[in-house]
Amino acid sequence: EADIYQTPRYLVIGTGKKITLECSQTMGHDKMYWYQQDPGMELHLIHYSYGVNSTEKGDLSSESTVSRIRTEHFPLTLESARPSHTSQYLCASSGPPGMDFGSGTRLTVV
């Protein structure tokens, strides 16, 4: 059973606002990931981390930033939200054997 939690589940926010999407896991996994996915479309890797104080950019250029101060916590921050940021954001952690995904945050920027 996966123990990875994302909050909020849904978020509607105005343009220019700063937001933080929360992601936590209780499995002690070192590797964590953020993916962006529009409905019915592919998963785009935007950030990943292989341990505390390590963060890397993914395949898709993103204006978001991440931090990894604790093993269990991997928040994603948008300093100034724009309508182009409207999407679903999926957090995942990876440990043997594979990757567990959270339920996602569906973000709408108006």
Next chain:
Amino acid sequence: QQPVQSPQAVILREGEDAVINCSSSKALYSVHWYRQKHGEAPVFLMILLKGGEQKGHEKISASFNEKKQQSSLYLTASQLSYSGTYFCGTEGGDYKLSFGAGTTVTVRA
């Protein structure tokens, strides 16, 4: 760099077989396979490691050709529950797991 999946979509009748292919332009350490149903998060099916053997999950199995940097997922005697979008994810030993565009599988009674 993201892997390339084919076909984009496949329609099956219950009991039929299908193959989904995944290829990468970079050397691979592992290949992951996931299935995502509409409105849900992807669910892990199996992982194939460099130097490892073919894996299986119920009537779903996969192979990994390290030299060709390719993997294939085999759906055998498909069931209605197999419907969904299948994603392959590839990792080159740098912890970066990138996914292909997905293959939508529809199984009809």
